[in-house]
Amino acid sequence: MPFLHIRIAGRSLTYAERLHLQDEATRLAATLLNKRAEATAVFIEETNAEAWTVGVRRQPAAGYLEVTVSEGTNTAEEKERFIAAAYALLEEAVGAPLHPVTYVIVREVPMESWGYGGRTQESRRIAMAA
Template sequence: MPFLHIRLAGRTLTDGERLHLQDEATRLAVTLLGKRAEATAVLVEGTPIADWTIGARRQKVAGHFEILISEGTNTAEEKARFITAAYALLEETLGAHLDPVTYVVIRDIAMDSWGYGGQTQESRRVAVAA
């Protein structure tokens, strides 16, 4: 049950580009981290480029890609592959001016600290194990 939050600046996406980004982000979560597509949520937000600097320098484009996953569900190697692929997706979306200091963040959340449908991930895990 990942939640992906992608922030972009300096480029306004068409509806088709936004849908492509959401579809590709979901595909990466499914293929690289083994997550279920039907439980994957993706939020894409835009922010003014004037609000974003790197090294106190203005940017032409900028992005940030964050994913929340349940703690202990992925290996370091899986996460490394995901970070590489997510950065490539941002680069594909934003173009050649994307600064290498563009972060992809994987947040491991304890299973008893989040959930959906009114149930924690821990309660789901326990129910499946029973």
């Protein structure tokens, strides 16, 4: 259940900031996408600002957040609320206004195509239904 991949460019996060970002991303997945916090994984990467452009312009600070969830488990409204809240979380993390072309992606994967602990999400769904 969900995997969140966050990329931050243009600043280095402190240990406390990284923990806060992981905690808040997990909270958003749990509260806005109705995912189990105990089964939510968050991976944060940092890169130099010069690695990030929008159009042909370098950005002083940038961010990207992608969450992978099982296909069909969230409504359009839930995803819209998550995207808005995740964008605000990215702005908080970089400590500056972000370029409007800052992406938050909700990637939906068929249940039979992903999983954790050696089991697919589809096998978990079937077991719970039985």
